[in-house]
Amino acid sequence: MKKIFIALLCVVSALAQAQDFRAAQRQLDGNAPGAQILVAAHRGDWRHAPENSRQAIENAIAMGVPIVEIDLKMSKDSVLVLCHDQTIDRTMTGKGKVSDFSLAELRAMSLKNGLGRATFHKIITFEECLQITKGKAIVDVDKGYSYLGRVLALLAKYRMYDQAIVNVDDNISYDALCTRWGIIDPAVRLMPIVNLNKASYKDVIDSYKARRNTVFQPVFSKEDAVALQYIRNVKLAGYQVWINSLWPSLNAGHDDDSAVELNKKDESWGWLIRNGATIIQSDRPADLLKYLHQ
Numbered sequence: 625m626k627k628i629f630i631a632l633l634c635v636v637s638a639l640a641q642a643q644d645f646r647a648a649q650r651q652l653d654g655n656a657p658g659a660q661i662l663v664a665a666h667r668g669d670w671r672h673a674p675e676n677s678r679q680a681i682e683n684a685i686a687m688g689v690p691i692v693e694i695d696l697k698m699s700k701d702s703v704l705v706l707c708h709d710q711t712i713d714r715t716m717t718g719k720g721k722v723s724d725f726s727l728a729e730l731r732a733m734s735l736k737n738g739l740g741r742a743t744f745h746k747i748i749t750f751e752e753c754l755q756i757t758k759g760k761a762i763v764d765v766d767k768g769y770s771y772l773g774r775v776l777a778l779l780a781k782y783r784m785y786d787q788a789i790v791n792v793d794d795n796i797s798y799d800a801l802c803t804r805w806g807i808i809d810p811a812v813r814l815m816p817i818v819n820l821n822k823a824s825y826k827d828v829i830d831s832y833k834a835r836r837n838t839v840f841q842p843v844f845s846k847e848d849a850v851a852l853q854y855i856r857n858v859k860l861a862g863y864q865v866w867i868n869s870l871w872p873s874l875n876a877g878h879d880d881d882s883a884v885e886l887n888k889k890d891e892s893w894g895w896l897i898r899n900g901a902t903i904i905q906s907d908r909p910a911d912l913l914k915y916l917h918q
Contacts, residue, residue: 645761648690649786651902652762652813652864654836661897663912664691664764664905666870667708671907674735675715676706677745678756685761689909691789692761694753696768696775697722699730704750704774708767717742750775754782764789764815764905772805776812785811789839789866792816795824797831813837815866820844820851829858839903841866847876855900867901869893869912880908889915 648662668680669687676694684692695708700723712718718725718733727749735745748756750765757763765788768775772790779788792801794817801808801816808814814835818828820842832838840863842855859865868874869883869892883892893915896904906912 644688645690645759648762652789652839653786654862659902661901661916662691662903663689663909663916664693664866664903665689665909666693666868666905666907667695668692669909670738674737674743674745676708676748677735678748678752679745681753681756681761684909685757687910688913690762691764691903691905692757693764693766693905694750695766696750696771698771698774699723699725699727701726703727704768704771704778705730705747706750706753707747714740716747751778751782754778754784758782758784758787762787762789764791766791769793776809779812785809785813789813789815791841794843795819795822795828797828798835799831810835810837813839815839815841817841817843820848820855821846825851826854829854833861833863836862839864839866841868842900843868843874844876845873852899859900859902864902865900866903866905867896867899868905869896870905870907880906880912883915884908884911 651659651662665684667675668677669683670680673679673683681692694706696704697707699705705722705727707715707722709715711721715736716733717736730747734742735747737743753763765775769792775790779785790812792814796816816828816832818825818840821844829840840858855865869878869880872879875896878892878895883889893904893912904912
């Protein structure tokens with residue numbers, strides 16, 4: 625009887641996760657009846673598993689996070705792998721650029737945890753990441769702009785245009801993007817990163833507005849009342865707004881550590897929501913989910 629009960633709990637939990645993911649997907653598609661605040665786990669659940677690892681992604685999905693952010697680099701044999709830095713020095717048991725090693729050579733090493741200690745976890749490919757997340761979580765693809773053609777090809781292979789957000793480098797207009805890569809399929813959900821402390825922020829955002837399938841990611845080290853009102857208006861116009869709570873320079877001090885360690889959740893996460901955020905990327909996803917549920 626106990627085994628049956630546990631099995632039923634697992635089924636209920638899986639169904640609830642699938643429901644949360646589908647609701648998030650409908651919201652990003654513009655088909656949700658009401659907006660919710662979506663949480664994105666930065667590099668997965670890196671506090672309890674190596675960043676960008678299979679375990680970090682699976683942990684984030686299990687806790688109910690609808691969006692998992694990952695970072696891409698390319699190996700010497702042209703395979704897209706999950707790694708944030710140009711080198712493996714910080715995150716793996718080796719030294720050198722990711723591009724110096726083949727996938728097989730990278731697999732022979734181990735990932736490090738947040739304390740810099742070697743683990744049994746191994747690097748995974750972008751294709752494996754898509755296999756893990758398909759039907760379970762939305763993938764935010766960061767650091768992939770230099771490989772955009774390959775990124776889009778793999779998303780198309782797995783029919784995951786509707787299950788991904790593809791980041792665009794900082795302050796690049798849509799015209800400049802198309803000049804480099806050609807016209808992007810309107811089914812691809814793009815996310816330009818825009819610095820609100822630069823005078824060009826309105827021009828960059830306005831260049832994407834005709835493209836409804838766009839999420840905007842404003843970053844700002846200091847508050848600017850005019851710029852923040854503009855972002856609130858972008859949200860009111862029906863666009864999704866992604867704001868990072870990771871560290872102070874991205875959000876004028878309304879960050880994760882202030883929320884959790886100083887117990888200033890409303891002054892941090894609440895402030896981001898009041899200023900237009902519909903998606904918050906966090907290094908404290910479990911705490912943020914709890915705050916939102918309350």
